Each structure stands twice: as C-alpha cells, then as structure tokens.
Amino acid sequence: AQSVAQPEDQVNVAEGNPLTVKCTYSVSGNPYLFWYVQYPNRGLQFLLKYITGDNLVKGSYGFEAEFNKSQTSFHLKKPSALVSDSALYFCAVRVTYNFNKFYFGSGTKLNVKP
Amino acid sequence: GAVVSQHPSRVICKSGTSVKIECRSLDFQATTMFWYRQFPKKSLMLMATSNEGSKATYEQGVEKDKFLINHASLTLSTLTVTSAHPEDSSFYICSARVPLAGAYEQYFGPGTRLTVT
Numbered sequence: 001a002q003s004v005a006q007p008e009d010q011v012n013v014a015e016g017n018p019l020t021v022k023c024t025y026s027v028s029g030n031p032y033l034f035w036y037v038q039y040p041n042r043g044l045q046f047l048l049k050y051i052t053g054d055n056l057v058k059g060s061y062g063f064e065a066e067f068n069k070s071q072t073s074f075h076l077k078k079p080s081a082l083v084s085d086s087a088l089y090f091c092a093v094r095v096t097y098n099f100n101k102f103y104f105g106s107g108t109k110l111n112v113k114p
Numbered sequence: 115g116a117v118v119s120q121h122p123s124r125v126i127c128k129s130g131t132s133v134k135i136e137c138r139s140l141d142f143q144a145t146t147m148f149w150y151r152q153f154p155k156k157s158l159m160l161m162a163t164s165n166e167g168s169k170a171t172y173e174q175g176v177e178k179d180k181f182l183i184n185h186a187s188l189t190l191s192t193l194t195v196t197s198a199h200p201e202d203s204s205f206y207i208c209s210a211r212v213p214l215a216g217a218y219e220q221y222f223g224p225g226t227r228l229t230v231t
Binding site for chain 2: 032034036041042043044045046049051090094100101102103104105106107109
C-alpha cells in the first residue's frame with residue numbers, strides 16, 4: 001500500500017534559522033513525491049516535486065527537498081526561515097496507477113517565530 | 115495557468131438539506147478531478163475520483179449515495195452532499211491535473227467550508 005508519514009505534528013524555528021520538515025514514504029515502484037503548503041482556510045499550493053533525476057529538488061519560495069532512496073525520505077528544507085513561511089505543509093505521493101491518485105501525509109504545522 | 119476554482123467558498127445549511135459544491139478548471143480541461151475532505155488540523159482524505167462522462171470512483175468507506183459526484187464537462191465537477199448532517203461539516207477541496215505530458219502535480223481549488231446546523 002502507498003503511504004506517506006510526517007512524523008512531526010509541529011515544527012518551531014526562529015526566523016533566519018534553517019528549517020526541515022520531515023517526510024518518509026512507502027510506495028511500490030518509483031516514487032513520485034510532492035510538497036504542498038496550505039495557509040488557513042485556503043487550498044493547497046504546490047511547492048516542489050521529485051519525479052526523477054537529481055536528488056535535490058528546488059521549488060517555490062526558496063524551498064528545496066532532498067530525495068533519499070535508501071532512507072525512503074523526502075525532507076523539505078529551507079536555509080533561512082521567514083515568518084511568512086508559517087503554514088501547514090503536506091507531503092504527498094502520487095500513485096501511478098488508478099487515475100494517478102495522490103495520498104497525503106498528516107501534515108506538519110510550521111511556526112516561524114520572529 | 116492551471117487555476118482551479120470552487121464555489122461557494124463557504125456555505126451553511128440546515129440538517130437534512132442538500133448542498134452542491136462546484137469545482138472548475140478555469141484554463142485547462144480536466145478529464146479527471148479529485149475530491150478531498152479535510153478535518154480540522156488533519157490531513158486531506160481522498161473521497162473520490164471524478165471522471166468526465168462516467169461514474170466517479172469512491173474510496174473505501176465513502177458513501178456514494180451521500181456524496182454525489184457529477185463530472186458533466188471537461189471543466190466542471192460537482193459534489194452534492196445529500197441529507198446533510200452536522201458530522202458532514204468539513205472543508206472540502208477539489209483538485210485536477212493538467213493533462214500534459216510531464217505535468218505530474220495536481221492543482222487545488224481554494225476549498226469550500228461546509229457547516230451543517
């Protein structure tokens with residue numbers, strides 16, 4: 001079965017510090033992995049994806065993620081956090097069969113303190 | 115590009131009534147759309163896959179007679195919550211994928227907050 005785990009309900013960082021939001025996955029075949037961000041009462045915004053190629057993927061707003069096949073992880077990172085990065089972050093895996101459905105992790109709330 | 119809209123953004127209805135939520139792809143045609151439900155501080159639960167011109171595919175545990183999905187055109191899918199109950203109160207989000215080679219990500223609508231009183 002396909003699944004995504006985000007082990008941290010909440011991550012707190014100070015503005016200007018690096019941030020990491022963790023994600024691990026379990027999927028049959030090659031993983032298609034994604035990060036989305038959600039602001040209060042809003043839909044999800046696409047940040048970045050890993051399909052193939054370089055393990056380090058760069059996305060929107062200065063975020064990047066590192067695909068690690070041996071650890072089945074896809075952690076989201078940013079070198080210097082901003083207060084405006086405070087939001088709910090979701091990791092997702094795309095199932096390549098059956099209409100290409102997405103399955104989401106439980107979400108991690110990122111709090112960036114000034 | 116790749117904008118998905120939802121209407122209404124918020125709706126309050128009385129218990130026992132039905133409410134329809136629309137999901138539109140504004141600048142692309144979507145043969146497949148997805149409906150999710152999100153509880154407070156929880157992840158998105160995939161409810162069903164909406165296919166243009168055919169019946170929706172529901173996830174296990176989702177009542178197809180309660181959550182009616184119609185994908186009548188390549189740009190519109192609707193979710194109707196029938197005989198709504200307070201426990202149906204939730205945030206409903208739709209998404210679609212741009213049908214282009216190499217376009218893997220889904221684009222999400224802004225969501226609809228349903229409150230059943």
